Amino acid sequence: MKKCVVIGGGFAGLTAAAYLSNAGHSVELIEASPKLGGRAYSFQDRSTGDVIDNGQHIMMGCYKETLKFLSMIGASGNIEIQKQLDVIFLKKNYQLFHLKASSAPYPFNLLSALLHFTALSRTNRLSILKFFLKIFLVHPDRLKSLSVKQWLQIELQNEETIKSFWEILTVGTLNTSTEKASAKIFSDVLKEIFFKGTKSASIILPLKGLSETYCGQAANYLSKNDGIISLSEKVESLIFDVEKVVAVKTDKRVVENFDFVVTAVPFYALKKLGVAEILPELNVNYSTIVSIHLWLDINPLEEKFYGLIDSMIHWIFNHGKHITLVISNADYLSIRDKKEILEIALMELEKFTSIKRQDVISSKIIKEKRATFVPSNDLINKRPSSKTKIKNLFLAGDWTDTGLPSTIESAVKSGRTAAELIRVSAK
Template identity: 50%
Template sequence: MKKCIVIGGGIAGLTSATYLTKYGVKTELIESKNKLGGRAYSFKDRKHNSVIDNGQHILMGCYEETLKFFRLISAQNNLTYQKQLFITFINNNSEFHYLEATKLFHPLNLIMGLLNYSFLNFSEKISLIFFFIKLAFSGTDYLKNLTVDEWLNRENQSENLKQSFWEIVCVGTLNSSTNKASAEIFKVVLKKMFLDSNFSSTIILPKYGLSETYCHPAKEFILKMGSKISLSENVLELKTKKAVITKIVTNKRIINDFDFVISTVPLTALSKFYSGDEIKNVSFDYSCIVSVHIWLKENKLQNKFYGLINSSVHWIFNHDDHITLVISDANYIKATKNDEIFEMCLIELEKYIKIKKEDIIDYKIIKEKDATFIPSNKNLNNRPKTKTKINNLFLAGDWTYTGLPATLEGAVVSGKKAVESILNNLNSER
């Protein structure tokens, strides 16, 4: 039986190991930390007996490969699904505005939802609908080297429309502002989200912490199928001979009983043990995400999540025993002290949902400083492909070339692509 070593236990690594195991390739996953999940995991805050995520993640109906992966590991019931798109937006006067797809057939249900979105005036609604009609029938060549903001300006989208709709969508999906993100990749995202089907536009939330939602089921699947997971083990070196990896040196042992290697770790980690041409001149600018977990004396929020219009806080997620404020594209506060970030959030909380300092029991701030690479045109052109010049080494991770931004879906797609490359190699040997 052929064997593969998967380096990295984030969602790309878990996807790779799961599919390899499914297709009968003996697999060992090696993770340097003592837990799985990479940048998408959860842990227990013992002070408040709450499970919190290191960073809030949402899925969408258009995350086809992620949802297939969840079904494979029997984790599909760990998610909460919408029947149709429904988002509650709040402006700085505490007024609620609803973006809700109707029960009509797709895409008329979304068109009616946009027409009913009360924060936009009628001409802005028509402008938005015409934008989506054009989106459905145009290519992407004219978007090369444009930012999202430049694209929106060409399409005569008003400043209010940009702030109250486009900036929220762009930051929420790409973790980047419209003046930095690539128009080309944003178009790919928009088409998948809004034009594929009614289900594609729906938002899907984990019922539990991320570790319980997908890490534990993936681990159980991998082990049950006879493969292995090794935690707290750091890869130090890949020894090669004639363009083939022959040995993997870790902090615990030397491994030589394998046929293939998939590295799913971030670029910074990969460059410590591999310096191939594929990554030699590759570098990325990264975008921070700040999560502010707040415990309230009384949580009066009704919905599971809210989008804030024209706020430094982009989203509020309601976990019943606490709420989570998400600040995306947060490089500007990467070095800011936590108490200053909390004071900034207090201003937004009082302005948007009338929560004051005396309503709060405690808070915890988590900064994922290099959460995602910024999907600028420069960064997108730097992404390496799955195959390398080393015949038995394959790359995965949301930063590799997938045609998608750095999302859970991008990570899953990358892991599956690496597995498909190995399976193609095996088929060609027969």
């Protein structure tokens, strides 16, 4: 049994800690915040008393690592998985369109979903189908220098198709624009969602607040395996001696006598720990997500969630008298006053639904300015692996080289990878 220190209590850190505990190692997780969850957590709203998420998260059936992690910690019952792809989209003037997989065998069920998606013209649906059929014919190296927008234009996707389909997919999966996003990582995402079986394209939603969905279960799992969680303790630096981490200095103490360290914090936080020399030169930019929580007197919405076409609002999540509007790729709103954001959002909401501003009895706006990293070609081609030149130091975090964008799945995969490398090193 080895002693391991995990720095960071988000999805990456909790996953690494859980897998290390599962392998029989002694684990201490240190988190600067008074709560677990990192950028994916829930809290009690003071005005209403309701538990809300800092940002609504959609997962998908292709999140194999996440599903495995949730199963291991006993949290599988806290999520709802669609049997197959089924999404209602809204256009202005209350128009509804259904993107739904049929009962036909895979892949014909997904083909049917696209061909019957009447939000797009027949010509545009066929154009998208041709794009999907060609996706495996494009060499990955060719995409490493292209943006999503450039790739789509090369493949003769017109502006209407880009605006009404590809931008929704790009912003929804990468939280950035088609102009900035790497074509290579977008290609990888499309293959994971649409070419790995029926379940991969299914939407997964938490049944509870994010903290209750996984943070509490992960903490209980670590506790049962004699793990230690130290909250409200900020790691200030790592102390090295001959290519080895020998101490972790926090704002409360110096932690020593351990075998391995996993850092599971964002890149900007990791640079402050005195490890700049072992990190590549990365230009990491971040993209904002704005969540607008509305409490309604009357809620006419019937579905659990909606996607919006040609709107600044990308998703609406329905929790009964409480709904959440999600605006991704929202840097343009980050400097706006919250009252102004609310006014803009309500005007937009009235164009797509029958909800009126007088129906709103309470609201809360949350800006996550560093919600995700921007998956540009420059960054995607330089992301570091979990293994470092320091023998007992391993990296985790969605920004490491997982082959995935900045998602829960990427964070979980990075944590599992770090734990697996330690398992091998500990032999």
